[in-house]
Structures are given as C-alpha cells and as structure tokens.
Amino acid sequence: MSRITIVHLNEKFFEEHAQHVEILKKPKRPHLVLILKIAQGTFAIPFRTSAHRPKTGRISHCFFFAKSGRKSLSTTGRIPALDFAKAVIVTEDDIGDVTRIDANEFKELQDHFREIETKFLNYLRYYVNSIKTQTNLDAPEIKYSSLQYFMDTLVEMDLEK
Numbered sequence: 126m127s128r129i130t131i132v133h134l135n136e137k138f139f140e141e142h143a144q145h146v147e148i149l150k151k152p153k154r155p156h157l158v159l160i161l162k163i164a165q166g167t168f169a170i171p172f173r174t175s176a177h178r179p180k181t182g183r184i185s186h187c188f189f190f191a192k193s194g195r196k197s198l199s200t201t202g203r204i205p206a207l208d209f210a211k212a213v214i215v216t217e218d219d220i221g222d223v224t225r226i227d228a229n230e231f232k233e234l235q236d237h238f239r240e241i242e243t244k245f246l247n248y249l250r251y252y253v254n255s256i257k258t259q260t261n262l263d264a265p266e267i268k269y270s271s272l273q274y275f276m277d278t279l280v281e282m283d284l285e286k
Contacts, residue, residue: 130160131160134169134219134221135219145274147269158170163282167216171208172205173206188237190205210271214272214279
C-alpha cells in the first residue's frame with residue numbers, strides 16, 4: 126500500500142460487525158476510510174462530511190479539513206473531518222477498493238499526514254488509558270467510540286513508540 130491509502134471497507138467486514146452499533150455503516154453510500162498503520166495495527170479512519178468540534182479542554186477526536194472549501198458550505202458549524210472515534214481495526218481482507226476524495230481535501234491530507242498520524246496516536250492513547258483507568262467514560266469520544274469492539278487487540282498494542 127502507498128503511504129496515503131483511501132478505500133471502502135468490503136461488505137464482509139460489515140457483516141462480521143453487524144451487531145456493533147457504533148461502527149459507521151451506510152449500505153447505499155459507504156464511508157470512505159483512511160488506512161493508517163499504527164503500532165501493530167491497521168486502522169480504518171472514516172471521512173465524515175459534517176463533524177462537530179470537541180468542547181474546549183477535550184482531546185480532539187477528529188482531524189478537521191479547514192481548507193477544502195466545503196467548510197464554508199456548512200450553516201451548522203459542522204465541517205469535513207477524519208473521525209478518530211469511529212476508527213476500526215482491520216485486516217487486509219477487510220480492505221476494499223481504493224478510491225479518491227476531493228482534490229483539495231487530498232492536498233490537505235498530504236500536507237498534514239504526519240499531524241494526522243500523531244493526533245490519531247494521541248487519541249488512541251487517551252482512549253485506551255480512559256478504559257483502563259475507568260475515567261472519562263461518559264465523554265462522547267469514549268462512550269460512542271467504535272474502538273470499544275477492539276479492546277482486546279488495543280490493550281496488546283505498544284502505543285508508546
């Protein structure tokens with residue numbers, strides 16, 4: 126896989142996780158995901174067309190696309206983002222067809238790729254620590270995270286590297 130890989134997850138993945146309500150599913154128009162390899166895992170982070178900014182003082186659960194042009198189209202304060210809280214762990218078998226995103230968003234993704242990796246790793250650490258210490262469990266970025274279905278795998282990862 127190239128450095129920046131954007132795909133759809135295949136139907137088999139969604140069938141295997143049908144009972145997991147926090148995993149984003151859109152049968153008629155599936156979410157695009159960015160594939161990131163972090164620690165010993167392969168993560169699929171969904172692109173969202175309209176995400177909310179986190180409250181002040183909370184860790185960011187998203188990378189927001191500030192320059193794509195679609196931000197100015199929102200009347201509700203929601204903007205395009207990569208939603209870390211809805212990330213899932215995948216295998217090569219789960220990864221479907223490579224696809225494209227808006228050229229402006231791709232450019233911004235390229236320009237901020239290292240920042241995205243760092244922010245996602247920070248979110249993973251925050252999430253795992255919150256679960257282990259039983260803190261922040263009511264925070265939406267913890268309570269509604271898709272990562273809850275992958276805790277057995279997450280706790281085995283060395284996220285400190």
